[in-house]
Amino acid sequence: AESAARELREKLNKWADEYYTYDSPSVEDSVYDQTYQQLVDLETTFPQIVTPDSPTQKVGDHTLPGFTKVPHEIPMLSLGDVFSIEELKAFADRLSDSESVPFEYNCELKIDGLAISLRYEDGILVQGATRGNGQIGEDITRNLKTIKSIPQRLSRPINIEVRGECYMPKESFVELNQQRQVEGVAPFANPRNAAAGSLRQLDSRVTAHRKLSTFMYNVANYDDLESDTQSGMLEELKKLGFTINSDYQVAHNMDDIDQYVERYTKQRDTLAYGIDGIVIKVNSLPLQRSLGATVKVPRWAIAYKFPP
Numbered sequence: 485a486e487s488a489a490r491e492l493r494e495k496l497n498k499w500a501d502e503y504y505t506y507d508s509p510s511v512e513d514s515v516y517d518q519t520y521q522q523l524v525d526l527e528t529t530f531p532q533i534v535t536p537d538s539p540t541q542k543v544g545d546h547t548l549p550g551f552t553k554v555p556h557e558i559p560m561l562s563l564g565d566v567f568s569i570e571e572l573k574a575f576a577d578r579l580s581d582s583e584s585v586p587f588e589y590n591c592e593l594k595i596d597g598l599a600i601s602l603r604y605e606d607g608i609l610v611q612g613a614t615r616g617n618g619q620i621g622e623d624i625t626r627n628l629k630t631i632k633s634i635p636q637r638l639s640r641p642i643n644i645e646v647r648g649e650c651y652m653p654k655e656s657f658v659e660l661n662q663q664r665q666v667e668g669v670a671p672f673a674n675p676r677n678a679a680a681g682s683l684r685q686l687d688s689r690v691t692a693h694r695k696l697s698t699f700m701y702n703v704a705n706y707d708d709l710e711s712d713t714q715s716g717m718l719e720e721l722k723k724l725g726f727t728i729n730s731d732y733q734v735a736h737n738m739d740d741i742d743q744y745v746e747r748y749t750k751q752r753d754t755l756a757y758g759i760d761g762i763v764i765k766v767n768s769l770p771l772q773r774s775l776g777a778t779v780k781v782p783r784w785a786i787a788y789k790f791p792p
C-alpha cells in the first residue's frame with residue numbers, strides 16, 4: 485500500500501502542478517478526480533501511509549483542480565454554421581418561405597472567445613458559468629467577478645440570466661504570450677485558448693491579471709425584458725450595465741447582410757478582438773421563441789464563418 489500510495493501521490497502532484505502553474509493539464513479532470521479518489525480510499529484504509537505532501541492534505545479550496553458543476557436550466561446552445569453567402573441566403577429564404585418570417589435579421593459579430601452565462605438575483609451577480617457541454621457548465625463565478633466589464637450589480641434589481649462571450653483582446657494576448665516567453669512557459673496558440681485557460685483558473689488572482697473582457701448577446705429568461713427585438717434586447721442589456729458589441733446592424737434584405745459581411749471581412753484585422761464570423765438572427769424575439777431550437781442549435785440564428 486505504501487508504494488502504491490507514493491505512486492498515486494507523485495502522479496497527482498505532477499498533474500496538479502501542470503494544471504495550476506502551466507494551465508496545460510496533461511489529463512482530463514475526471515482522470516485526476518478518479519486517481520485522487522483512489523488515494524483517498526487507500527489512505528482511509530491505511531491511515532499510517534498518509535504523508536504531509538499528499539494532495540489530500542492540502543487545505544483551502546484548492547484540493548481538487550476541478551470546478552463545481554452548474555446545470556444550465558436553459559441549455560446553452562451552439563450555432564449552426566454556414567461558410568458562404570449563398571448558404572446564408574438559403575438560410576434566410578428557407579425561414580421566410582416555411583414560417584412566413586418577415587425579412588428582418590439582426591447581424592452581430594461572432595466574437596472568438598468562449599461562451600459564459602451570468603445569473604443575477606435582485607440585480608446581484610450570484611453565479612457565472614462556462615457553457616460546458618451545453619447542459620452542464622463549470623462554476624467560474626469567482627473568476628468572472630474579476631472581469632471589469634461584468635457588472636456585479638445591475639441598474640435594476642431583476643432576476644435575469646444573460647449569455648455572452650468572454651474574450652481576450654488581441655493586445656492582452658500578445659502581452660501575455662511575451663510574458664510567458666520570458667517565464668519560459670509555452671505560449672497560448674490563440675486568444676480563445678488564452679481566454680479559456682485564464683478563466684479555468686482555480687486561483688482567481690491569475691484570472692484578474694489576464695485582462696479579459698466580455699460582450700453579452702442573449703437573455704436566457706425573457707420575463708424581465710421590455711424590448712421584443714434582438715437589437716432592442718442588446719440596448720436593454722447595455723442599460724442594465726452589460727457590455728455589448730455595438731457593431732450590430734438590423735438587416736431588412738439580403739443586400740444589408742451582404743454589406744455587413746463585406747464590411748467586417750475587411751475590418752476584421754483592425755478590430756481590437758478576434759472575430760471568426762458573423763451571426764444573423766431573426767430580429768423578432770417572439771418569432772425566435774416560436775421558431776425555437778433543435779437539440780443543439782437555435783432555428784432562428786446562423787453563424788457565417790469567415791474563410792480561414
Ligand SMILES: COc1nc2nc(N)nc(N)c2nc1C
Nearest residue numbers: 561562563592593594595701763
Ligand atoms: C443565440 O446563441 C448565440 N448567439 C451568439 N451571438 C453572437 N453575437 N456571438 C456568438 N458567439 C453567439 N453564440 C451563440 C450560441
